[in-house]
Amino acid sequence: MRPLTATAATDLPAQDSYDLVVIGAGAVGENVADRAVQGGLSVLIVESELVGGECSYWACMPSKALLRAGSVRRAAHAVPGAREAVTGAVDARAVLDRRDAVAAHWDDAGQVRWLQKAGIALARGRARLDGERRVAITASDGSTRTVTAHHAVAICTGSTASLPPIDGLAAARPWTSREITSTEAIPARLAIIGGGVVGCEMATAFTSLGSRVTLLARSGLLADVEPFAGEAVAERLRAEGAEVLLSTSPTRVDRRDNGTVGLTLPDGRLLEVDEVVVATGRAPATDDLGLETVGLEPGSWLEVDDTLRVLGHDWLYAVGDVNRRALLTHQGKYQARAAGDVIAARASGASVDDGEWGRHVATADHVVVPQVTFTSPEVASVGLTAAEAVRRGLRTRVVDYELGWLAGATVHGEGYRGTARLVVDEDETVIVGFTLVGDDVGELLHAATIAIVGRVPLARLWHAVPSYPTLSEVWLRLLEGYGRP
Numbered sequence: 001m002r003p004l005t006a007t008a009a010t011d012l013p014a015q016d017s018y019d020l021v022v023i024g025a026g027a028v029g030e031n032v033a034d035r036a037v038q039g040g041l042s043v044l045i046v047e048s049e050l051v052g053g054e055c056s057y058w059a060c061m062p063s064k065a066l067l068r069a070g071s072v073r074r075a076a077h078a079v080p081g082a083r084e085a086v087t088g089a090v091d092a093r094a095v096l097d098r099r100d101a102v103a104a105h106w107d108d109a110g111q112v113r114w115l116q117k118a119g120i121a122l123a124r125g126r127a128r129l130d131g132e133r134r135v136a137i138t139a140s141d142g143s144t145r146t147v148t149a150h151h152a153v154a155i156c157t158g159s160t161a162s163l164p165p166i167d168g169l170a171a172a173r174p175w176t177s178r179e180i181t182s183t184e185a186i187p188a189r190l191a192i193i194g195g196g197v198v199g200c201e202m203a204t205a206f207t208s209l210g211s212r213v214t215l216l217a218r219s220g221l222l223a224d225v226e227p228f229a230g231e232a233v234a235e236r237l238r239a240e241g242a243e244v245l246l247s248t249s250p251t252r253v254d255r256r257d258n259g260t261v262g263l264t265l266p267d268g269r270l271l272e273v274d275e276v277v278v279a280t281g282r283a284p285a286t287d288d289l290g291l292e293t294v295g296l297e298p299g300s301w302l303e304v305d306d307t308l309r310v311l312g313h314d315w316l317y318a319v320g321d322v323n324r325r326a327l328l329t330h331q332g333k334y335q336a337r338a339a340g341d342v343i344a345a346r347a348s349g350a351s352v353d354d355g356e357w358g359r360h361v362a363t364a365d366h367v368v369v370p371q372v373t374f375t376s377p378e379v380a381s382v383g384l385t386a387a388e389a390v391r392r393g394l395r396t397r398v399v400d401y402e403l404g405w406l407a408g409a410t411v412h413g414e415g416y417r418g419t420a421r422l423v424v425d426e427d428e429t430v431i432v433g434f435t436l437v438g439d440d441v442g443e444l445l446h447a448a449t450i451a452i453v454g455r456v457p458l459a460r461l462w463h464a465v466p467s468y469p470t471l472s473e474v475w476l477r478l479l480e481g482y483g484r485p
């Protein structure tokens, strides 16, 4: 893996106690700390790797940088005139160089400056709970210090890639999301195990970067969203030259002496590749955190209430991936704003606003989680799928629309195809789910998020007029498809 540059900062904390100790300085921990400082608390944040965490260095940012050039090239190829101007393949070296810059060359100096400006104390080291409100910190040289939190400890340690129990896999030294997003070279032949978000995005990126990709999915692709999304992504991947094997998981994986990797498939076929990536979900980063010292199970996800407080512990909070509510940066930061504010409110004895949609709760986690998957085509979804709405006992109606019929799609590029789906709660006549699949639809999603959170009645949405000729006119077509209430 790339060398990390953890900018010098005091390894161990200067004080014995702080109002709040935050463990983990990913996007989520940083925001919990920032809000608590703004609420008047003294805050120590402890980080064992890089300030900024997974999103900045091995997840959202580098993965999107790897995807962007392919996406721009595809867009140009859909438009005569632009197509003739963009004739070559994606320049993989240039893409990797830009990815390096986007990942700040794995140097967290900028993020450390931000912490300093925000008034947050930083300790470099591994933190472990040591009983109630106590955190033991071990620096890289082995020295330790234990600090006490006057009010709260917030666990924001995130998640790590989990390895499925496939024979030989661990010994074959597979890549995870970390190695694929920080790779210095494009493997000629790449197998990806897992048809979720990471698997689909990386299959899209590395196909455009010149790898011969085989994507192995245990069932279909993108199982958590509407089925037509995964089908469209599989179709496009195949059209661009990737092999997509559905309902397939290798039975055995072996790294050979010559460095190549062999995957034995259920039908006996042997797939030989240069690297294999495991993208089969996440495990909580809680196995070496001293959870047992406060009566919690090491290695478990931390269950929290809507104010992000760990159940049964009035001083302990768990925010971001580690609570498993929604493994997304934006949702974790949303939780962080609520958590930092509520920790400060409780510390000062101020009133806590924990009603539905209150200032101190992360209500949206339950029903309105937006997500954009940057595949080709993009998948943008928020709220419930049609199937999930029925499972939750809602009386629903579903309206679908083919995006290619829009004037905006005609202008966007030749052969534009895509699908939009509206899921309406018939009892309330409000939207509870919205999905778009198509090129460049990601930026359209936020309107749906607002409509769902605001429970805007469909009759009122008729007065929100989308501009002509944009893809947003899909709103009008979906409303027409539903009929004027």
Ligand SMILES: Cc1cc2nc3c(=O)[nH]c(=O)nc-3n(C[C@H](O)[C@H](O)[C@H](O)COP(=O)(O)OP(=O)(O)OC[C@H]3O[C@@H](n4cnc5c(N)ncnc54)[C@H](O)[C@@H]3O)c2cc1C
Pocket: 023, 024, 025, 026, 027, 028, 029, 046, 047, 048, 049, 050, 051, 052, 053, 054, 055, 058, 059, 060, 061, 063, 064, 125, 126, 127, 128, 156, 157, 158, 159, 177, 181, 198, 285, 288, 289, 319, 320, 321, 322, 326, 327, 328, 329, 330, 331, 332
């Ligand atoms: C390949 C990939 C692409 C992704 N793309 C997107 C995307 O486009 N959009 C999106 O919204 N989400 C995306 N995600 C999800 C997103 O990365 C996570 O939801 C987000 O990083 C979670 O933030 P966090 O702060 O909870 O955890 P992390 O970012 O994992 O931060 C946790 C921090 O805690 C530190 N830590 C852990 N244990 C200790 C300890 N004991 N002591 C001290 N420090 C410790 C770690 O070093 C780390 O810095 C992606 C994920 C992957 C894997």
Ligand SMILES: NC(=O)c1ccc[n+]([C@@H]2O[C@H](COP(=O)([O-])OP(=O)(O)OC[C@H]3O[C@@H](n4cnc5c(N)ncnc54)[C@H](O)[C@@H]3O)[C@@H](O)[C@H]2O)c1
Pocket: 164, 165, 166, 193, 194, 195, 196, 197, 198, 199, 201, 216, 217, 218, 219, 222, 223, 248, 249, 250, 279, 280, 281, 282, 327, 328, 371, 372, 373, 374
């Ligand atoms: N654009 C984004 O928002 C974005 C991008 C990447 C990741 N993420 C987040 O990161 C998290 C992790 O992503 P992920 O793709 O690792 O997890 P995931 O849960 O989305 O997908 C994992 C997939 O692996 C499959 N799988 C599990 N075991 C398997 C096996 N033995 N063989 C074959 N397939 C197997 C599962 O069925 C599932 O489809 C997600 O929750 C996602 O929200 C978000």
